[in-house]
Amino acid sequence: MRLACPCCGERSLDEFTFLGDASVTRPDPSADDAAGAFHAYAYLRRNAAGPSDELWFHNTGCHAWLVVTRDTRTHEILGVRLAQDVALARTGNRKDVRETSA
Amino acid sequence: MAGQSYSIFSVLREALRGHSGWGPAWREAEPKPRYDAIIVGGGGHGLATAYYLARHYGIRDVAVLEKGWIGSGNVGRNTTIVRSNYLLPGNIPFYETSMKLWEGLEQDLNYNAMVSQRGILNLYHSDAQRDAYARRGNAMRLHGVDAELLDSAQVRRMYPWLDYDNARFPIKGGLLQRRAGTVRHDAVAWGYARAADRLGVDIVQNCEVTGFRIEGGRCTGVETTRGAIGAGKVGLACAGNSSRVAAMAGLTLPIESHVLQAFVSEAVKPVIDGVMTFGAGHFYISQSDKGGLVFGGDIDGYNSYAQRGNLPVVEDVLEGGMALMPRIGRVRLLRSWGGIMDMSMDGSPIIDRTPVDGLYLNAGWCYGGFKATPASGLCFAHLLARDEPHADARAYRLDRFASGHMIDEKGVGNQPNLH
Ligand SMILES: Cc1cc2nc3c(=O)[nH]c(=O)nc-3n(C[C@H](O)[C@H](O)[C@H](O)COP(=O)(O)OP(=O)(O)OC[C@H]3O[C@@H](n4cnc5c(N)ncnc54)[C@H](O)[C@@H]3O)c2cc1C
Ligand SMILES: [Zn+2]
Secondary structure, three states: OEEEEOOOEEEEHHHEEEEEEOOOOOOOOOOOOHHHHHHHHHHOOOOOOOEEEEEEEEOOOOOOEEEEEEEOOOOOEEEEEEHHHHHHHHOOOOOOOOEEOO | OOOOOOOHHHHHHHHHOOOOOOOOOOOOOOOOOEEEEEEEOOOHHHHHHHHHHHHHOOOOOEEEEOOOOOOOOHHHOOOOEEOOOOOOOOOHHHHHHHHHHHHHHHHHHOOOOOOEOOOEEEEEOOHHHHHHHHHHHHHHHHOOOOOEEEEHHHHHHHOOOOOOOOOOOOOOEEEEEOOOEEOOHHHHHHHHHHHHHHOOOEEEOOOOEEEEEEEOOEEEEEEEOOEEEEEEEEEEOOOOOHHHHHHOOOOOOOEEEEEEEEEEEEEOOOOOOOEEEEOOOOEEEEEOOOOEEEEEEEEEEEEOOOOOOOHHHHHHHHHHHHHHOHHHHHOOEEEEEEEEEEEEOOOOOEEEEOOOEOEEEEEOOHHHOOOOHHHHHHHHHHHHHHOOOOHHHOOOOOOHHHHOOOOOOOOOOOOHHHO
């Protein structure tokens, strides 16, 4: 498995560290159901068998956080985006989302 | 009761007649339309659960449904280490119960599982690590578990060939549990399968559960690749695939699936007679009776259902091995493989009811569930039969993440790839 960092190009897996599911988002702490929402945010995972969005960090490279779309059944990399771009796109403050695929 | 008992006499008799008289160890069962209890997953835990249900709790109308063949999952992929050297109160009694069940397992099952109490030695390399092991050893002894803290001279008497005076990671001693050891993993699956079968349990292979029948909030059966099967109670023991299977019942679990690799070398003469772990990198090793060095290290660290890992961890594990015992440098690697495990959010397992009535969960065993097999089977059977937790598994609740009662041996929080 190799990851194509949008900044550094295709690099060996041992340059990266894995954080986890990129689809979980921090809930609103002042919402009525905040306790339940934080439990789900901190502990419950879809853990999909198939394509998943994951947060990876380019530890010994450019230090960018990445959203990697990867098939957990085959380890096939379906796309790598900068986490910053993904977050901006999510909040509507859209910059051009740079995308590479491996 | 089907099948013959194994004994010295049956072995001698069969030796004299060219082993022509052995029958199959268990029946090839066809699924019935309904069972009192269905166990999903024919790994060690599922088979042990069925056995103890029949043996201790009198529930014999039981089926174990396995999507592949029994032993094809982690029970046949692990590095066979059994031990009870845990630290936290929720864990020690459970794993010690398991250790005691291992000690009597072969008599109980009438099956040679090659239980070998060859001892496990966890090496330490710094004062801080010694203090941590002293604390662990004390916690074990307070619970009546054997533990000995060795200094480097004592370790040297056991293994004179280690790299003691390594400039960076000198070996200062180790925590020894003499009652720990190894058990032949396939024999555990086969032994439980045979013993459960003899008590009337149906072991149904090539039968994948594809859905649950849930009526009015109650699970009344399962859909499978071999048709629908009704059940009074359904227990999940699908190590590695727990999230996928539970999702079919609408549940989201505090679990990620990760791959762990293991390795075996070509057979060499006896070099290491116990189990040993390196404290300065992640590496552990023992030697099989065939002579192969069996070893492993860290999980790969990313979610996976692929049952295979990647090369960086292979390199990392082998480097750990070379740092600890440079003498293995010219031994050739024979095989490596991977298994998919449920990594839970606190590194500890779950044996509990679920929000769906009649559906029970046994999951989250991480990379340490082989040693748990007997106690997990016993406690899960207790829960299924009595609808209340076994005294030794009370802490393994599904709601502990919401209530804050985590059992985090490593103290790394909700980061499954670090446990
Ligand atoms: C490389 C490696 C080394 C390890 N080393 C050790 C060790 O030294 N000591 C230790 O204590 N632990 C170790 N472990 C962990 C241990 O092997 C597991 O925690 C334990 O085996 C899990 O329980 P099990 O035996 O029931 O799992 P499995 O044998 O995996 O059983 C689960 C079964 O469920 C079946 N299943 C899944 N989905 C379905 C479905 N939908 N329908 C029907 N069946 C289904 C699977 O096919 C599988 O057979 C190791 C694990 C690995 C991968
Ligand atoms: Zn980069």
